[in-house]
Amino acid sequence: MQAPGAAIAMHFSPGSMSSHKGLNGTCSVHEYTGTFAGQTVRFKMTSVCGHVMTLDFLGKYNKWDKVDPAELFSQAPTEKKEANPKLNMVKFLQVCKEAFGCLAPQLVEGKGCDYIVLWLDCDKEGENICFEVLDAVAPVMNQAHSGEKTVFRARFSSITDTDICNAMARLGEPDHNEALSVDARQELDLRIGCAFTRFQTKYFQGKYGNLDSSLISFGPCQTPTLGFCVERHDKIQSFKPETYWVLQAKVTADKDRTLLLDWDRVRVFDREIAQMFLNMTKLEKEAQVEATSKKEKAKQRPLALNTVEMLRVASSSLGMGPQHAMQTAERLYTQGYISYPRTETTHYPENFDLKGTLRLQANHPCWTDSVKKLLAEGINRPRKGHDAGDHPPITPMRSATEAELGSEAWRLYEYITRHFIATVSYDCKYLQSSISFRIGPERFTCTGKTVISPGFTEIMPWQSVPLEESLPTCQKGDTFPVSEVKMLEKQTSPPDYLTEAELITLMEKHGIGTDASIPVHINNICQRNYVTVESGRRLKPTNLGIVLVHGYYKIDAELVLPTIRSAVEKQLNLIAQGKADYRQVLGHTLDVFKRKFHYFVDSIAGMDELMEVSFSPLAATGKPLSRCGKCHRFMKYIQAKPSRLHCSHCDETYTLPQNGTIKLYKELRCPLDDFELVLWSSGSRGKSYPLCPYCSNHPPFRDMKKGMGCNECTHPTCQHSLSMLGIGQCVECESGVLVLDPTSGPKWKMACNKCNVVAHCFENAHRVRVSPDTCSVCEAALLDVDFNKAKSPLPDNETQHTGCVFCDPIFQELVELKHAATRHPMHRGGPGRRQGRGRARGRRPTGKFNPRRPKDKMSALAAYFV
DNA sequence: GCAAGGTC
Numbered sequence: 001m002q003a004p005g006a007a008i009a010m011h012f013s014p015g016s017m018s019s020h021k022g023l024n025g026t027c028s029v030h031e032y033t034g035t036f037a038g039q040t041v042r043f044k045m046t047s048v049c050g051h052v053m054t055l056d057f058l059g060k061y062n063k064w065d066k067v068d069p070a071e072l073f074s075q076a077p078t079e080k081k082e083a084n085p086k087l088n089m090v091k092f093l094q095v096c097k098e099a100f101g102c103l104a105p106q107l108v109e110g111k112g113c114d115y116i117v118l119w120l121d122c123d124k125e126g127e128n129i130c131f132e133v134l135d136a137v138a139p140v141m142n143q144a145h146s147g148e149k150t151v152f153r154a155r156f157s158s159i160t161d162t163d164i165c166n167a168m169a170r171l172g173e174p175d176h177n178e179a180l181s182v183d184a185r186q187e188l189d190l191r192i193g194c195a196f197t198r199f200q201t202k203y204f205q206g207k208y209g210n211l212d213s214s215l216i217s218f219g220p221c222q223t224p225t226l227g228f229c230v231e232r233h234d235k236i237q238s239f240k241p242e243t244y245w246v247l248q249a250k251v252t253a254d255k256d257r258t259l260l261l262d263w264d265r266v267r268v269f270d271r272e273i274a275q276m277f278l279n280m281t282k283l284e285k286e287a288q289v290e291a292t293s294k295k296e297k298a299k300q301r302p303l304a305l306n307t308v309e310m311l312r313v314a315s316s317s318l319g320m321g322p323q324h325a326m327q328t329a330e331r332l333y334t335q336g337y338i339s340y341p342r343t344e345t346t347h348y349p350e351n352f353d354l355k356g357t358l359r360l361q362a363n364h365p366c367w368t369d370s371v372k373k374l375l376a377e378g379i380n381r382p383r384k385g386h387d388a389g390d391h392p393p394i395t396p397m398r399s400a401t402e403a404e405l406g407s408e409a410w411r412l413y414e415y416i417t418r419h420f421i422a423t424v425s426y427d428c429k430y431l432q433s434s435i436s437f438r439i440g441p442e443r444f445t446c447t448g449k450t451v452i453s454p455g456f457t458e459i460m461p462w463q464s465v466p467l468e469e470s471l472p473t474c475q476k477g478d479t480f481p482v483s484e485v486k487m488l489e490k491q492t493s494p495p496d497y498l499t500e501a502e503l504i505t506l507m508e509k510h511g512i513g514t515d516a517s518i519p520v521h522i523n524n525i526c527q528r529n530y531v532t533v534e535s536g537r538r539l540k541p542t543n544l545g546i547v548l549v550h551g552y553y554k555i556d557a558e559l560v561l562p563t564i565r566s567a568v569e570k571q572l573n574l575i576a577q578g579k580a581d582y583r584q585v586l587g588h589t590l591d592v593f594k595r596k597f598h599y600f601v602d603s604i605a606g607m608d609e610l611m612e613v614s615f616s617p618l619a620a621t622g623k624p625l626s627r628c629g630k631c632h633r634f635m636k637y638i639q640a641k642p643s644r645l646h647c648s649h650c651d652e653t654y655t656l657p658q659n660g661t662i663k664l665y666k667e668l669r670c671p672l673d674d675f676e677l678v679l680w681s682s683g684s685r686g687k688s689y690p691l692c693p694y695c696s697n698h699p700p701f702r703d704m705k706k707g708m709g710c711n712e713c714t715h716p717t718c719q720h721s722l723s724m725l726g727i728g729q730c731v732e733c734e735s736g737v738l739v740l741d742p743t744s745g746p747k748w749k750m751a752c753n754k755c756n757v758v759a760h761c762f763e764n765a766h767r768v769r770v771s772p773d774t775c776s777v778c779e780a781a782l783l784d785v786d787f788n789k790a791k792s793p794l795p796d797n798e799t800q801h802t803g804c805v806f807c808d809p810i811f812q813e814l815v816e817l818k819h820a821a822t823r824h825p826m827h828r829g830g831p832g833r834r835q836g837r838g839r840a841r842g843r844r845p846t847g848k849f850n851p852r853r854p855k856d857k858m859s860a861l862a863a864y865f866v
Numbered sequence: 867g868c869a870a871g872g873t874c
Contacts, residue, residue, distance in 0.1 A: 026874065050872030057868095064867070072868095083872075125872060186870075193869030201867080219869045334874075342873085517871060524869095642867090 007159045008119055009045040012168075022046060023095060024087045036115065044113075051125070052090065052132040054083040055186045057194070064198055070601075072195040073594040078187060093136040114142050117152045118174055119167075122389060124576055128182035130174040149173075157389045158349045181576035184586045188568060192593045193219045196559075196600070200548075203604060204611060205642070206653065209621025213529040213544060214642040214658070220565050221513045223552070225521045226530050227560040228506050229539045230549035232498040239494035245274035246488045249444050251287045251437065251480040253472045258483055261287070261437055261444035267490070278487045280440045287437040287444070289478040299428040299465060301456040303346040303385040304393030305419045307515035308508050310341070310412075313419075315500040315537050317462065318411050322500060322519035328412050329394070337405070338416055339395050342516045346385030349392055354379060354424050357395055361417060364399050370459050371421060379424040395420045418459050425456035430465045435474060439482060446471060497538040510562035511569065543614040551607025555600055619648035626664050628652075629675035629694055637662060645678075645693050654693040656680065657707060665690045665743075671718050672700050679743060680709060687751035687758050688741055690720050711739040711753040722753065725770055728780030728806060731817065732757050740770055740783075750805075760816045761805060764791035775804035783811070 009017055009030035017032040029046045036043070061067050061076040082090060116137060120126040130153060144150045152171040156163040196218035204216055245268055249261040268274045303309075307326075314325035329341035348354065358379060362371045385393070396417040402410040429452040437444045448471040457464035474480075498506075500522065507513055513521050522539075525531050530545030541549070552560035571589055574580035622636035628647040635647040635654070643662065645654045656662055657680050665677040670692035681688035691709035699705055701714050710720040718724065722739060727750055730736030736754030748762045762768060764787055771782040784802045792799050793814065805811045 048872090049874060052872095054871085055869095062868085069868095084874085087874085121872090129872075182871080189869040189871085191869090195868090197868040215867060217868065221870065330874075514871075516873075520870080 008164055009043070011161060011164045012043065022092050024089065024092045026087060027092065045119075046093075048089060048093070048120075048129060048133060049084065049087060051083045051129055052093070052136060053080040055079075055190050056081050057190070064202065067198075069195040069199040069202075070594070070597065072191050072198070073590050073597065076191075078190065090136040093133060094140045113137070113140070114144075115150050115152065116141065117154055117168075117171060119154045119156070122155050122157065124178045124182050127175050127178035131176070131179045134174070157387070158392065160349060160351050162351075175576075177578045177582075178576045180582040181572040184575055184582055184589075185568075185572050187586060188589055188593075189220060191590060192597075193217075195597055199597070199601060204608075207608070207617060208611060208615040209618040209636075209638040209646065210616050210640045211544060212542075212640045215528060216544075216548070217524070217528055218559070219521075219524075220568065221517065222521045222524045222528075223548075223560050224510070224512050224562040224564060225503070225507060226525045226541070226545055227549055227552075227562065228503055229498050229525070229531050230541045230546055232495065233541045233546060236494045236497070241491045241493065242269060243271075243489060243491050244269045245271055246490060247274065247277055247281065247442065247444075248484075248486055248488055249281065249287065249437075249439055249482060250484040252483050253480060257469075257472075259446050259471070259480075261446050264436075264443040264445060271489075274487055277442055278485065281442050281482075281485045284440040285482060286479040287439045287482050289474050289476055289480070290436040290438050290443065291476055292433070292435050292474060294431055294433045296452065297430055297432050299430070299455075299457070299463070301380065301383060301425055301427050302419060302422050302460075303383050304348050304423050305395070305416060306343050306346045306388075306393055307341060308344075308504055308518065309346075310394055310416065311519060312501040312504050313415060314412060315504070318415065319537060320408070320412065321523075321533065321537065322504065323523040325412060326516075326519045328409050329416075332405070332409055332413055332416075336397055337400050337409075337413055339393075339397055340391045341394055343391035343393060344386070344388035344515055345390055345393055347387040347393070348382050348385075348423075352392060354382070357397075357420065358424060360399050361396065361421065364401075364417075366414065367418070367421060367459060370425075374421070374425060380426045382423045393423075421459045422456035422463075425459060426453065428455040428457045428463075428465060429453045433471050435471055437480070439485065496536075497534060497540045500533075500537045500539060503539060506562075511566050512562055547607070547610045547614055551610050554606045554610075555603040556596055559596065559600070618646045618653065622646065625662070626676035626678050626693065629670065629673040632674075635693070654697045655707075656693070656696070657691070657709070660686075660688075668720070670695060672715065677710065677720065687749065687756070688743055689739070689751070689753070690743075709753075711751070726753075726781065727770060727783070728775075728778065730755060730757055731759075740768065746788075756819045758818045759805070760818060761811070762787070762814055764788040764793070771802055773802075775807050777807045778804060780804050780806050785811075 009032060012032065012034050017030050019028050019030045021027070022029050026049060027047045029044060031042065031044050034041065034043050055078050056062070057072065057076050057078055061072065067076065082088075116134070118130045118133060120129050120133075134151065141150065151173065153174040154167040154171055156167040197215065200216040200218060204211060246266070247263040249263070250258045251261060253259050265277070268277075310329065311322045311325055314320040315322060318325070320328070326341070329338065332338045333341050355375070358371055358375060361367060362375060364371070394416055396413065400410075400413055405413055431450045431452055432447065433450075434445055434447040437446070448468045449465050450468070450470050451465050454464060503522065504518055507518050507521070512518075525545070526533060526539075529542055530548065531539040531541050534540045549560050558564055568589060571580070571585050575582050575585050618638065619636075621640070622638040624634035625637035625645065626635055627633065628635050628650060630652075631647065631649045633647065633649045635645040638644050638646055642658060643656045645656060646652070656678070660680050660682045662678050662680055665679040668677045668690070669675065670677060673692065673694040675692050675694040677690045677692055679688055679690050689709040689711040692713075695704075695713065696707060696709065699708060703714055704712060710718070711722055711725065713721040714723060715721040716723050720742070722737060725740045725742065726737045727740060728738055730738055730752040733752060733755035736752035736757070738750045738757070738759060739753050741749045741751055745768065746764065746766065747760065748765055748768050749758055749760055751758045761783075762785055765785045766788055767786040769784045771784045773782045774780060775782060782802050782804055785800070787794060787799045787801070789797070789799055793810065794801055801810060803811050805815050
């Protein structure tokens with residue numbers, strides 16, 4: 001909750017408030033003087049950004065290959081970490097010494113904080129955040145006088161004057177049980193999710209080469225979400241079309257108009273019976289009117305907009321995925337165009353300024369007429385919706401044009417605004433008339449709708465009642481000539497794949513995820529390649545998604561059923577209500593899932609049988625690329641994510657760096673293990689470096705980590721290592737070293753082995769070597785360059801030059817700094833504009849890195865080996 | 867590398 005802080009502060013300090021941004025640049029601090037418990041005090045009010053802390057395992061339990069996933073259920077200790085270290089929230093709160101309304105009389109004298117009032121969202125998560133804030137602030141608060149209460153909780157259902165006053169007048173205490181229920185939820189989700197995810201991923205990735213997903217994840221929300229999609233897939237698969245027959249009659253209303261009549265039996269599944277009815281009606285020449293009816297009906301104006309409805313419409317009508325729609329809405333919110341976009345509430349607060357909100361739209365060219373008419377004739381009272389007690393419904397906050405917002409954001413804004421106008425418009429009224437006919441023994445009906453007043457459908461034209469021709473006026477006993485009776489043969493059709501909008505509805509219905517997390521779960525199952533988004537934003541499960549769900553059904557259906565979440569939530573609610581002990585519930589639930597986990601592990605063959613049908617074993621996947629250092633046979637390169645090399649003879653897998661291409665590196669071998677080197681490249685404009693598949697997975701030296709290439713290898717003598725090709729400290733990042741890319745000629749490059757800095761150095765050199773000598777000024781390694789005779793930049797037709805790329809006047813001019821990734825176009829050096837960005841400057845290599853070879857190679861080697 | 871929940 002961000003903006004409400006200012007609203008609450010404003011409430012207590014009309015006109016005397018001073019505000020400034022906090023040290024993290026995100027949260028504002030509002031200060032003012034007021035009264036609290038009868039004394040004049042200095043208030044400071046600030047906010048947090050969601051949870052302050054997040055739960056994770058201790059570092060050493062995050063090593064996948066060293067920890068048995070079963071340990072994650074109990075042995076592995078967890079710790080709370082700052083949720084977003086960049087925000088530095090704990091320090092920020094400690095500096096403020098209060099959060100969300102702290103009342104500190106002595107603060108004027110700079111002596112600290114005496115009281116704290118917590119104004120967070122009034123739900124379980126909010127209660128939990130209260131304690132996160134307290135944990136941060138309590139150590140730096142002033143000592144309370146004995147028996148004095150210093151911590152207060154304000155409870156409110158909306159940010160209105162009345163609510164704020166009431167909350168302030170009836171301050172309570174934060175509810176520890178509610179907070180504990182969230183602690184339990186966090187721990188359960190973490191332990192269960194990670195255990196299953198790690199086990200599945202390791203098991204199947206170790207067996208199959210074309211799974212096409214770098215992670216086989218499991219979670220109490222994402223797995224049932226996938227389950228819904230596969231359930232629909234199964235219905236489609238098992239659907240057997242049935243033939244049925246329908247009678248259709250046409251009667252002549254007047255000389256150039258026929259009416260199409262619907263059969264009251266709708267359809268029959270027996271051809272002979274249909275034929276019999278056809279024969280009986282065919283004999284008749286006239287249709288007799290049995291009854292007529294006219295009913296005035298209304299199509300209700302929509303309820304005020306909440307998040308899931310916005311996401312449904314964004315997906316079904318605007319073709320915008322939930323994740324994208326949410327990001328767009330967030331931007332509209334932070335720019336002040338719409339109100340807070342995450343809410344379950346569909347009811348406007350009692351004092352909501354409907355007219356004021358509407359007035360802001362009065363001159364908007366797209367709906368000025370409708371809005372002015374409403375303002376002149378009086379708005380309609382919105383329908384009574386659901387008040388979830390969180391935030392008001394989503395409404396426009398100011399007028400905006402397409403040019404201002406850009407087309408994507410505009411489309412969402414336009415919808416939100418039209419929806420808002422519709423909620424204060426009138427219902428659409430139409431007349432539904434119908435005529436019942438009898439043709440022989442069979443009855444038929446004809447219906448028609450005519451709009452009486454369009455109401456809200458004027459502003460939401462896509463909702464309007466379709467135009468139909470009005471029916472002829474007639475009465476009981478009238479007859480019309482039958483112009484045709486025929487029998488149509490039709491087939492029942494299967495349902496289609498689930499749309500995102502339908503999935504959102506199912507998730508909401510079963511309590512899977514929240515308004516904020518529903519888009520995340522849907523996005524997850526797409527990113528993990530369990531489903532693909534097809535035309536019409538329908539979600540079609542992939543083979544992987546289908547196999548997983550069918551596997552769960554085979555082993556333990558509860559793992560995929562939507563009840564898995566609600567059952568746990570029930571237990572958690574007991575904690576929140578103080579009816580159950582936190583430790584007991586947590587222990588019991590973990591125990592249940594631990595048993596499920598062990599049963600799942602023991603029964604994994606059941607899922608594996610399904611996997612075998614769809615996927616190929618590692619040994620049968622990929623193309624032979626490089627030789628194994630152990631058996632000297634070719635290993636296969638598996639391109640599918642995660643890309644890796646597999647030696648089927650040794651049955652070993654070596655993961656490779658992702659997001660790049662891999663090829664054989666001149667059949668050169670690593671001097672340590674005899675594996676053939678491969679060359680990783682991020683593309684012609686990026687960087688490339690050789691790597692040893694074995695070393696990269698089993699770092700040979702203490703100061704190396706998994707995934708490193710030769711450009712980070714500290715081997716003192718190998719010709720591909722950092723020691724031999726390193727030039728000097730990176731010009732941008734802290735710990736990186738610029739390393740010569742030996743494959744980059746004739747357009748020579750050196751690239752940082754940590755960040756994406758690339759320095760282009762010599763375009764017309766046919767050989768570049770890193771010299772054993774170093775620069776006397778900056779200690780960088782000198783480069784020994786042979787230039788092309790015709791294009792040499794050297795004076796007097798010279799072709800050979802040795803010098804420092806940073807300090808040598810000739811080389812300096814030839815170096816141009818770029819970035820490997822295209823993600824930061826701002827930083828890319830443009831051709832032709834050398835000045836100001838050409839040469840690596842600003843930070844001289846400090847000598848931390850010394851590329852000189854050590855004198856005693858063997859002693860250095862000995863020191864390096866683990 | 868993993869979950870789900872906040873929010874930026």
